[in-house]
Structures are given as C-alpha cells and as structure tokens.
Amino acid sequence: MHQAGASVPKPITQFENILVMEFIGERGEKAPLLKEVNLSIDEYHEIFKNLIEDVRKIYQVARLVHGDLSEYNVMIWKGRHYIIDVSQAVKVSHPNANEFLIRDLRNIRKFFTDIVGLEVPSLENLYNYVVGNANELEEI
Ligand SMILES: Nc1ncnc2c1ncn2[C@@H]1O[C@H](COP(=O)(O)OP(=O)(O)O)[C@@H](O)[C@H]1O
Numbered sequence: 001m002h003q004a005g006a007s008v009p010k011p012i013t014q015f016e017n018i019l020v021m022e023f024i025g026e027r028g029e030k031a032p033l034l035k036e037v038n039l040s041i042d043e044y045h046e047i048f049k050n051l052i053e054d055v056r057k058i059y060q061v062a063r064l065v066h067g068d069l070s071e072y073n074v075m076i077w078k079g080r081h082y083i084i085d086v087s088q089a090v091k092v093s094h095p096n097a098n099e100f101l102i103r104d105l106r107n108i109r110k111f112f113t114d115i116v117g118l119e120v121p122s123l124e125n126l127y128n129y130v131v132g133n134a135n136e137l138e139e140i
Pocket residue numbers: 009021022023024025030031033072073084085086
C-alpha cells in the first residue's frame with residue numbers, strides 16, 4: 001500500500017507475521033483516530049477525498065482491498081490521514097474482495113454522512129471510481 005502511494009505508516013521491517021512500521025504520533029503518544037478528532041467541515045471533506053483516492057490506489061495499484069476500513073482504522077496526524085490495521089487485507093482476486101470493498105466504502109460513507117454531516121457521492125459512484133469504471137467522483 002505504501003509503494004502504491006497510499007498514506008499508510010511506512011513499513012520498516014517484517015519477520016514472519018510481524019510488521020514493524022512507522023509510529024504515527026510523537027514521544028510515544030499515538031495520534032488520534034478519525035473517530036476521535038474534531039475537524040472543520042472543510043478538513044473532513046479533504047480527508048474524505050484523500051481517503052477515497054487511497055482506496056483507489058490500494059485497489060488499482062496495490063491490487064488489494066483493506067477489508068476493515070472505518071473511522072476506527074484511520075489515524076489523523078498533522079492534518080493528514082493514515083490508514084492502519086491492514087492485516088486482514090485481501091487481494092482483489094479474493095472471492096469476497098468485492099463484498100469487502102463495498103463494506104469498506106459503506107463504512108467510510110456512513111461515518112462522513114451520518115456522523116460528520118458531509119454530502120458525499122453515492123456508494124455506487126464511489127465503487128465505480130475505486131475500481132476504475134468511473135473516471136471521476138460525483139461533484140457534491
Ligand atoms: N503505526 C501506528 N502508530 C501509532 N499508533 C498505532 C499505529 N498502528 C496502530 N496504532 C494504534 O493501535 C491501535 C490498534 O491498532 P490496529 O492496527 O487498529 O489493531 P486492532 O484494531 O486490530 O487492535 C489503533 O487504534 C491505533 O490507536
């Protein structure tokens with residue numbers, strides 16, 4: 001995901017099922033989750049757009065689906081989002097990849113509409129944009 005250009009903690013080293021990665025935060029104090037921050041509507045809007053761009057890169061370039069994407073698995077640090085908790089990610093060739101992608105998009109969409117109060121593109125448009133069936137997001 002990092003190589004695909006998505007905003008994730010930088011991987012440092014890996015041994016068997018252990019991945020050591022960049023710490024998001026400072027002096028041992030972790031950055032807050034998307035769920036925990038209080039941002040302006042414009043900042044939320046920017047984060048929403050950047051998150052969708054990342055889901056698209058993760059799908060089209062890394063050929064992966066996160067599989068547990070929500071406001072609990074996105075950290076916010078210095079105005080930037082970091083997608084975390086990727087151990088359950090699947091390849092786009094996985095038989096359930098489509099279902100997981102739709103669930104990821106639905107979770108993210110629900111947070112930004114119901115909790116933040118943002119107007120966002122339809123689930124269908126988000127899906128088509130991520131998988132490359134649509135070249136742009138609906139303007140909201
Ligand atoms: N790279 C990181 N830097 C700082 N804190 C992190 C990092 N990755 C995870 N965390 C913190 O640890 C918590 C748990 O990590 P996560 O990967 O979401 O595992 P799980 O949800 O399975 O327990 C996150 O909610 C976050 O607060």
